[in-house]
Amino acid sequence: MENYQIDKVDREILSILMENAMIPYTEVAKKVVVSPGTIHVRMNKLKESGIVEGSTLTVNAHKLGMDVSAFIGVFLEKGSVYNDVIKKLEYIPEVVEAYYTTGKYSIFLKIVCRNTQHLRDVLNEDIQDIDGVHSTETIISLEESIKRPITLE
Numbered sequence: 001m002e003n004y005q006i007d008k009v010d011r012e013i014l015s016i017l018m019e020n021a022m023i024p025y026t027e028v029a030k031k032v033v034v035s036p037g038t039i040h041v042r043m044n045k046l047k048e049s050g051i052v053e054g055s056t057l058t059v060n061a062h063k064l065g066m067d068v069s070a071f072i073g074v075f076l077e078k079g080s081v082y083n084d085v086i087k088k089l090e091y092i093p094e095v096v097e098a099y100y101t102t103g104k105y106s107i108f109l110k111i112v113c114r115n116t117q118h119l120r121d122v123l124n125e126d127i128q129d130i131d132g133v134h135s136t137e138t139i140i141s142l143e144e145s146i147k148r149p150i151t152l153e
Contacts, residue, residue: 004049010042011152018149021055061112068113073105073137081132088130094122
């Protein structure tokens, strides 16, 4: 199932579900003009092929008291410590995204914290204390202006 080739119907299904993963398959079927069974079968194929990896629920962090989002550029002492550092970052709940990058930083993180003191604590007591982390650079987000799924053409 690894080489599954998606078609126009698959793209329509994915586009609808990326906008709202909770929409019932019966509603998706009406929009795509196929049977609900077709949606179910195609979604199973998309999951088996690895194209669809799951679904998520988007939560407003601000309304849960998490008022600071920040991006952290992580400089490693050497590239060979990447896997060990990532394993340790996985245990820090404030780290919500991590990317292995080219350019200035070795790792680029997105973290969410209650306030600036919480951010400082996570940086000083958690991230910067990881063996292999040389230094960090913090960019605080003032507003998330665009957040959307990929566009399928």
